[in-house]
Amino acid sequence: MSEHDKKRETDAHTGTETTGHEWDGIKELDTPLPRWWLYIFYACCAWAVVYWIFMPAWPALPGLAGETDHTRGLRNHSERANVAMALDALDAQRADGFAALAGSSITEIENDPELLGFVLAAGEAVYGDNCATCHGVGAQGFVGYPNLNDDVWLWGGSYDDIRTTLTVGIRSEHPDTRFSQMPAYGRDQLLSRAEIGDVTDYVLSLSGTSADVGAIQRGATVFEVQCASCHMADGTGDRAQGAPNLTDRDWLYGGSREQVMATIHRGPYGVMPAWESRLDEATIDALAAYVFLLGGGEDATAGPTGQ
Amino acid sequence: MSDTAKHGMAAPGISRSKAEAVNAAETRELYKKREPIYPKLAHGKFRFAKWLIMGLTLGVYYLIPFLRWDRGPDAPDQAVLVDFAHGRFYFFFIEIWPQEIYYITGLLIMAALGLFLASALFGRVWCGYACPQTVWTDLFIMVERLFEGDRNARIKLDRSPWSINKAWRKTGKHAVWLVIAFATGGAWILYFHDAWDTLANFFAGTAAPSSYVFAGVLTFTTYTLAGTMREQVCTYMCPWPRIQAAMTDREAVNVTYRIDRGEPRGAHKKGDSWDDRGDCIDCKQCVAVCPMGIDIRDGAQLECIQCALCIDACDDIMDKVGRPTGLITYETDDNVDRFVAGEAPRYRFIRPRTLVYAVSLAIVTALMLGALITRTELELNSQRDRNPNFVRLSDGSVRNGYTVNVINKANSARVMRLEVEGDAAINARILGVSDDQPDQIRIGADRSQRYVVYLTLPADAIDGPSEDIRFRVSDIATGETATTPSVLITGAP
Numbered sequence: 001m002s003e004h005d006k007k008r009e010t011d012a013h014t015g016t017e018t019t020g021h022e023w024d025g026i027k028e029l030d031t032p033l034p035r036w037w038l039y040i041f042y043a044c045c046a047w048a049v050v051y052w053i054f055m056p057a058w059p060a061l062p063g064l065a066g067e068t069d070h071t072r073g074l075r076n077h078s079e080r081a082n083v084a085m086a087l088d089a090l091d092a093q094r095a096d097g098f099a100a101l102a103g104s105s106i107t108e109i110e111n112d113p114e115l116l117g118f119v120l121a122a123g124e125a126v127y128g129d130n131c132a133t134c135h136g137v138g139a140q141g142f143v144g145y146p147n148l149n150d151d152v153w154l155w156g157g158s159y160d161d162i163r164t165t166l167t168v169g170i171r172s173e174h175p176d177t178r179f180s181q182m183p184a185y186g187r188d189q190l191l192s193r194a195e196i197g198d199v200t201d202y203v204l205s206l207s208g209t210s211a212d213v214g215a216i217q218r219g220a221t222v223f224e225v226q227c228a229s230c231h232m233a234d235g236t237g238d239r240a241q242g243a244p245n246l247t248d249r250d251w252l253y254g255g256s257r258e259q260v261m262a263t264i265h266r267g268p269y270g271v272m273p274a275w276e277s278r279l280d281e282a283t284i285d286a287l288a289a290y291v292f293l294l295g296g297g298e299d300a301t302a303g304p305t306g307q
Numbered sequence: 308m309s310d311t312a313k314h315g316m317a318a319p320g321i322s323r324s325k326a327e328a329v330n331a332a333e334t335r336e337l338y339k340k341r342e343p344i345y346p347k348l349a350h351g352k353f354r355f356a357k358w359l360i361m362g363l364t365l366g367v368y369y370l371i372p373f374l375r376w377d378r379g380p381d382a383p384d385q386a387v388l389v390d391f392a393h394g395r396f397y398f399f400f401i402e403i404w405p406q407e408i409y410y411i412t413g414l415l416i417m418a419a420l421g422l423f424l425a426s427a428l429f430g431r432v433w434c435g436y437a438c439p440q441t442v443w444t445d446l447f448i449m450v451e452r453l454f455e456g457d458r459n460a461r462i463k464l465d466r467s468p469w470s471i472n473k474a475w476r477k478t479g480k481h482a483v484w485l486v487i488a489f490a491t492g493g494a495w496i497l498y499f500h501d502a503w504d505t506l507a508n509f510f511a512g513t514a515a516p517s518s519y520v521f522a523g524v525l526t527f528t529t530y531t532l533a534g535t536m537r538e539q540v541c542t543y544m545c546p547w548p549r550i551q552a553a554m555t556d557r558e559a560v561n562v563t564y565r566i567d568r569g570e571p572r573g574a575h576k577k578g579d580s581w582d583d584r585g586d587c588i589d590c591k592q593c594v595a596v597c598p599m600g601i602d603i604r605d606g607a608q609l610e611c612i613q614c615a616l617c618i619d620a621c622d623d624i625m626d627k628v629g630r631p632t633g634l635i636t637y638e639t640d641d642n643v644d645r646f647v648a649g650e651a652p653r654y655r656f657i658r659p660r661t662l663v664y665a666v667s668l669a670i671v672t673a674l675m676l677g678a679l680i681t682r683t684e685l686e687l688n689s690q691r692d693r694n695p696n697f698v699r700l701s702d703g704s705v706r707n708g709y710t711v712n713v714i715n716k717a718n719s720a721r722v723m724r725l726e727v728e729g730d731a732a733i734n735a736r737i738l739g740v741s742d743d744q745p746d747q748i749r750i751g752a753d754r755s756q757r758y759v760v761y762l763t764l765p766a767d768a769i770d771g772p773s774e775d776i777r778f779r780v781s782d783i784a785t786g787e788t789a790t791t792p793s794v795l796i797t798g799a800p
Contacts, residue, residue, distance in 0.1 A: 110738060110739055111739070111741055111742075112739075113739050113756070116738060116739040117757075120759065136694075136695075137694055138692065138693075138694030138695045139695070140694065140695035140698075147695070147698070149695055149698040149706070149708075150698050150699065150700050150701065150706075151700050151701055152700075152701050245701070248701035248702070249699065249701060249702070249703050250699070250700075250701050293738055293759070294708075295698065295706055295708060295736075295761045296698075296700075
């Protein structure tokens with residue numbers, strides 16, 4: 001204790017020394033830190049040293065700490081390595097499921113509750129990451145983006161068909177991509193505005209939503225010349241060409257008279273990427289099965305109307 | 308220098324003590340180091356009862372994990388098991404799933420109300436006899452006594468300089484404390500995994516890391532709370548002494564010094580008259596045995612855990628001086644006042660306070676029992692897909708998707724029929740069922756299983772914006788059924 005400390009005043013009321021500071025008669029007590037706090041502080045200091053020894057802690061010159069720029073500690077701990085290990089473990093955990101999926105038919109998938117659960121979970125995750133942007137989170141689709149829940153399939157709704165569509169895409173850059181294109185009858189002036197109006201009435205009449213008899217008769221002639229080669233004479237479409245069935249109540253670009261007219265006028269089409277280069281085969285299998293099981297999947301042998 | 312001195316003329320065998328109540332309110336300062344308490348061993352019926360309760364409660368705690376209970380091949384056979392890994396709590400014949408945690412809530416409410424009721428009737432009986440802090444502290448003091456002797460010997464030992472004798476006694480005591488503390492922390496983890504497996508894995512070093520963490524933490528807390536902190540836990544850390552004040556009243560039976568009989572107190576020589584004086588000979592044996600360091604003659608106080616050891620100590624003395632026992636006894640505040648006024652004591656166990664606690668306890672118990680008895684082993688709930696809300700198919704029919712969850716709480720696999728009640732035209736399709744029996748599902752023992760169900764309503768059957776439907780699952784073998792309501796959205800106006 002120095003001479004200075006000895007002169008420090010003790011507060012009569014609390015019995016505690018003052019710091020010697022005084023402001024207008026107000027003195028500051030030099031209350032000692034609570035013991036429990038002090039002990040925890042010391043323990044933390046000791047712990048810090050332990051931590052330096054076992055965990056990566058200090059920046060270090062190259063060479064002193066191996067390949068890293070910091071001391072590695074005895075535990076050789078690395079969050080990057082942990083993440084890599086966790087990802088490997090995840091792959092290993094999923095390997096059985098994907099192995100069972102490979103080569104299984106959709107009936108086999110459906111009849112194996114464990115595999116079914118795996119496919120629904122894996123497919124949902126892959127769908128959310130890759131497909132939901134265009135087809136919607138619930139696969140309900142939007143105008144121009146097909147609804148995947150229903151039983152309408154432009155290119156086929158069997159498990160194999162869906163898998164092929166996913167693999168090669170539609171109007172994509174894949175050499176085997178599915179391709180079709182409807183002419184822009186109005187924009188390219190292949191048909192007059194009146195003719196487009198007539199053929200619209202005819203198309204709507206196929207699903208029973210137009211009753212303008214004169215227009216329907218005139219439109220029928222136009223349809224036979226311009227449309228029947230792809231959409232077939234009865235309007236039921238042709239999956240080989242991706243030509244939609246016009247007799248059902250589903251419309252990719254909208255079913256009102258104006259929307260159908262606009263569709264004939266500009267011949268719209270969308271593009272789906274080929275997923276072959278982005279997802280591995282097992283993932284495409286899971287995704288195809290998931291989409292199939294959304295409710296609209298067709299048996300390979302069933303006709304276009306499916307279930 | 309002995310703490311006890313034979314009083315010249317007192318009755319034989321009476322020890323007098325200079326024991327100071329170190330925690331007495333009068334002398335207590337706010338900033339003071341803890342003064343050690345050296346409780347003396349008491350002999351008597353309450354000490355005996357406390358030994359019995361200690362054996363019983365510690366026996367229950369340490370041995371229950373090893374009890375077996377056969378639940379069939381698919382479930383663990385440990386009678387009491389909190390199985391976090393599989394989300395099950397087993398208690399003999401009861402099995403609780405995570406969503407049934409309200410059973411535990413109910414149990415805690417019952418425990419709280421039971422504690423309130425006991426407090427209103429008999430004061431701090433929980434603190435005095437059954438609280439883990441009391442039981443383990445009692446056990447640790449017993450070990451201390453084994454190594455260092457009774458009160459006076461311990462005081463002497465602590466004041467003596469370090470010697471080989473002192474060192475081995477202190478080391479032995481702390482070693483046994485640590486072993487007990489470890490056994491306490493070690494037994495805790497046996498409640499969360501199979502006891503025998505955990506025991507083997509623990510010492511082989513292959514148990515779950517959490518097992519070592521919890522065993523370590525509880526070893527530490529047991530050692531410090533029961534070994535070194537003792538009465539400070541009750542006085543400073545535990546909230547119960549504060550709540551206690553609201554639970555008890557002047558008609559509750561508490562450990563009480565009979566001021567009417569005892570005063571005026573003072574030393575008494577054998578053969579002297581007992582006229583014009585109290586029965587208390589101020590021998591301070593009640594203070595010497597007190598594990599809380601208080602003087603019961605100061606009246607009811609926050610520190611008192613009502614362990615009743617002072618009753619044993621005082622009764623012993625009263626027998627020896629030839630006065631009736633019960634100078635310190637279980638008595639109500641009101642009755643002590645009546646004694647002072649020369650009236651007869653009166654006990655009223657049925658009071659508004661005790662009635663409210665008892666009735667609340669009965670209601671909660673009845674509710675929980677009812678829930679337990681009517682608990683079914685088959686549950687069904689469903690969730691309709693909201694995105695998309697409904698799907699219109701090419702022929703104009705409407706389809707809704709549902710996730711139906713069937714819960715089989717039985718310990719055997721079951722074959723069940725899953726059906727839909729509602730519009731007869733509804734066509735149901737369940738994913739993952741065999742084509743031969745499209746409405747039959749099979750669920751493993753003690754499992755819940757989700758099914759994707761698609762319901763399709765034909766276009767000509769749509770007659771409003773929605774149809775009320777109901778899922779029904781029924782066990783084909785036993786006929787047990789469960790239903791859950793839902794709707795089918797048609798999208799029609």
